[in-house]
Amino acid sequence: MRRNRSRQPLSTQALSRRRAGTAFLAAGSLGIPLLGGVAAGAATPSSRAAVSAGAGVAGSVSADAVSPDSARAGSSLASGPITTIEEPVAGAVGAGGRLAVRGRYSSTNPVSGVTVVACRPTGPTTCKDYLLASTNGAFAARWRGMPARMTPASADGRTGLWSVVLTGLPSTKLRIFAFATDSVTPKGAAAQVNAAVTASADPAYISIAFGRANWVSAGGIGCTNRPPTARTLEQNAIDLAEHGLPGVAQVVTSRVHETEHLCTDNYALEASWADLARLRASYGWTLTSQSRTYPNLTTLDDAGVAAESTGSLPIFTAHGHDRAWGSFAYPNNKQDARVQAIVLRSFAFGRVYAAALNTRESATTFPYPMRTLSVNGGRCHNTALPCSRMAVENDRLSTSPYAIAKLLKPGPGKWGVVQFYRIVDGVESSLGMNLAWNCAAPKWEDRWTSQPEIFCRKTLLEALAMRNKSATAVDPATVALAWGRTPWR
Numbered sequence: 128m129r130r131n132r133s134r135q136p137l138s139t140q141a142l143s144r145r146r147a148g149t150a151f152l153a154a155g156s157l158g159i160p161l162l163g164g165v166a167a168g169a170a171t172p173s174s175r176a177a178v179s180a181g182a183g184v185a186g187s188v189s190a191d192a193v194s195p196d197s198a199r200a201g202s203s204l205a206s207g208p209i210t211t212i213e214e215p216v217a218g219a220v221g222a223g224g225r226l227a228v229r230g231r232y233s234s235t236n237p238v239s240g241v242t243v244v245a246c247r248p249t250g251p252t253t254c255k256d257y258l259l260a261s262t263n264g265a266f267a268a269r270w271r272g273m274p275a276r277m278t279p280a281s282a283d284g285r286t287g288l289w290s291v292v293l294t295g296l297p298s299t300k301l302r303i304f305a306f307a308t309d310s311v312t313p314k315g316a317a318a319q320v321n322a323a324v325t326a327s328a329d330p331a332y333i334s335i336a337f338g339r340a341n342w343v344s345a346g347g348i349g350c351t352n353r354p355p356t357a358r359t360l361e362q363n364a365i366d367l368a369e370h371g372l373p374g375v376a377q378v379v380t381s382r383v384h385e386t387e388h389l390c391t392d393n394y395a396l397e398a399s400w401a402d403l404a405r406l407r408a409s410y411g412w413t414l415t416s417q418s419r420t421y422p423n424l425t426t427l428d429d430a431g432v433a434a435e436s437t438g439s440l441p442i443f444t445a446h447g448h449d450r451a452w453g454s455f456a457y458p459n460n461k462q463d464a465r466v467q468a469i470v471l472r473s474f475a476f477g478r479v480y481a482a483a484l485n486t487r488e489s490a491t492t493f494p495y496p497m498r499t500l501s502v503n504g505g506r507c508h509n510t511a512l513p514c515s516r517m518a519v520e521n522d523r524l525s526t527s528p529y530a531i532a533k534l535l536k537p538g539p540g541k542w543g544v545v546q547f548y549r550i551v552d553g554v555e556s557s558l559g560m561n562l563a564w565n566c567a568a569p570k571w572e573d574r575w576t577s578q579p580e581i582f583c584r585k586t587l588l589e590a591l592a593m594r595n596k597s598a599t600a601v602d603p604a605t606v607a608l609a610w611g612r613t614p615w616r
Contacts, residue, residue, distance in 0.1 A: 207312030208234035210241065210289075210305045212320045221296070221324040224264060224599070228303055229290035230318065232277075236309040237284035241275040243291050244304040248321065254302055259411055260371025263333075263600040264295040264326075267373065267411030275305065285309075295599040298326045331598035332542040332606055333535050335367060336499065338456065339417055340376040341395040342388050342402060344549040344581055346562035350390035354562065356553035358584060360398055363550050364410040366584070370591050372600045373411035376403060377456040377478075377546075380442045381420045394578070395549060400446050407448065413602035414448040416440065416474070417456040424457060424466045432466050437473040452614065453603030454478055454497050467494040473614055475607035478546075484534065485542040491612045497603060499544040500534045502526045504564070504576030504583065514565065514575035517558050523579040528571055528590040535594035542606055543598070548580035550587060 212230040215221065228245075232238050246254035247266065256266035261273050279287040289305070301324060304317040343359045346352040360376070367374050376398070382389050383403065388396040398406075406412035416439045418424070424432050436455055443451040455474040457466070467477055476490060476497035483498045490496065505523030507514035534543035556563035556577075564576040566583035574583045607613060 208232055208236075208238055208307035208309045208315035210307045210315060210318045212303065212305055212318045215303075215320060215322040217320050217322070219322045221293075221322065224294060224296040224324060224326045224330060224597075226293045226296060226301070226322065226324045227290070228275075228293065228305070229288065230305060231287070232289055232307040233286040234307065234309040234312075234315070235285065236311045238277070238287065238307050238309045239284075240308045241277060241289040242272040242306055242308070242314075243275050243289075244270070244272050244317075245293060245301050247299055248302040258293065258296075258301075259368065259373065261291050262294050262596045263371045263598065264293075264297050265371065265373045265411050265600045268408050293324075294597050295330070296324045296326065297330075297599065297605075299324060326599075327539065329540040330609075331537040331539055331595060332601050332609075333372075333537060333594065333598045334375055334542070334544045334601060334603060334606075335372060336375040336377055336415075336456075336544060336546040337363065338377050338501075338546050338548045338580075339391075339395075339421075340378045340383065340398045340403065340414075341391075341549050341580075342398040343396050344394070344551060344562070344578075345390065345396050346393065348393060350393055350396050352562060353396070354551070354555045356551055356555055356566075358550040358552055361402065361406065363547075364406055364412060366588065367591075368410050370594075372591070373413070373602070374406070375602050376406065376412060376414050377417040377454075378403070378414050378443075378451075379417045379419070379421045379458075380439050404447060413450050413453070413604070414443055415454045415456065415603060416443065416451045418458050421458045423459065423461045424470075425461050425463050429465075429469055432469045436470040440473060450602055450604040453605075453607055462494075464494070471495050471614060475612045475614055476603055478544075482530065482534070484537050485544065485606075487540060487610045490542065490606070491610055495612060497544055499546050500526075500531065502531055502545055502547045502582055502587075503579045504581045505579050507565075507568075507575040508572040509570070512573060513558060514573070517575070517577075519577065520579055525571075525575060525583070525586070528586050528593065531587075531590035532593035535590065535598070537595060537598055545590075547582055547587065549582070550584050551576065551581050552584040 210232050214229045245258040247256045249255045257271040259265045275289040275291045277289050306317040307315045344357040382397045386399050386401045418435045419439045454476040455470050456478040476495050478499050479496040480501050481498040482500050485498050503523045505519040505525050534545050537543040554565050554567050566574050568574045571586050
């Protein structure tokens, strides 16, 4: 049944998250002018999330769009803090998907942070895509800034050096800006330089997917029971963005309404097309297909299989998602050679469950499998606790963070794919209840969830921290293009 849910506007939600210390996106949009004034909605000193000195971590910071009308190649000349870019020099080309960026800052007031912006230029004064973070080489349409590592040269904090190393980059041209913030001026004039980078000959890839694009765990008739510690898909996107990672949402198109959250079988609310558009624009997410109505494809005739798979692509395109061809997730993993032959005329890869990395050879040989680790919740691992003996559907044992991290540590020429469903946090209800979990335990071995598709946020974050940070976070279409698996050829 449908369920109408009122929602705060994104800007209100985003503001509250910023105040909570979550680095988030800022003003900016596709093709925003880079010259001639600050973007509408630019942050003020009171609303800006300050860039901490010496942060040196992947992530984004809240700031207004760079408008370097006073910028010069490699330096900024204006009142307030002054920033220079000493590396790279104009026209430099970084190799191996890596580009070191560094410079100096100075001000008459203590400098609290330096923000670096890297974007793909579309013209002399415009950019299209912005680098999400210093690692993983993922881009999104909206403005992003990264905190630089600062090394003060004076005791009063007015002068010093700054640096950031960009890694995991694809081959691309880049326009790089840097500006400083001091105790009086929220954004000094931006220094600017144009450079480029070439990718590693055989890069490592990772993809983080969410099955069926469930918006949030719920229970009760009509999904009326929504625990406050159940995480929304957008909250998961924020967690990934803080690690510089985009996500991939696998979508059953009939379950996605324009703005409403459909209740599916009283266990989850589904994302809306409005939600999914926001994930694409704000967090760099990509959608792939999990069919139109989620049938067992092996029971359909050829025309039915084509309608459920290839027939879903125009629906994605109509909603502005043009990369769904990258992979197809067979509903309930039901597939055979006949189904695969039909589906893979239109899709690069077909998802299969396996705790193994993908290689160019394995993924470009029929049936073009995208080996994917299905991350499950369930019983806890600590056999001294009752949660290790509780009844769970399919006798599931919670996936360990080490099993997830293994797939997120691919070497050159490998591609690791992990798939989650619904993420939860804290504690809800008790053992024996249908919608219950304990995800607050300090040790991952003690955490449990009552349903296999519900997984603990703490364990997810522990796995992300162990990933190969030089691997490039991508969607399946990116790998398909890199490895030459294009179904239309």
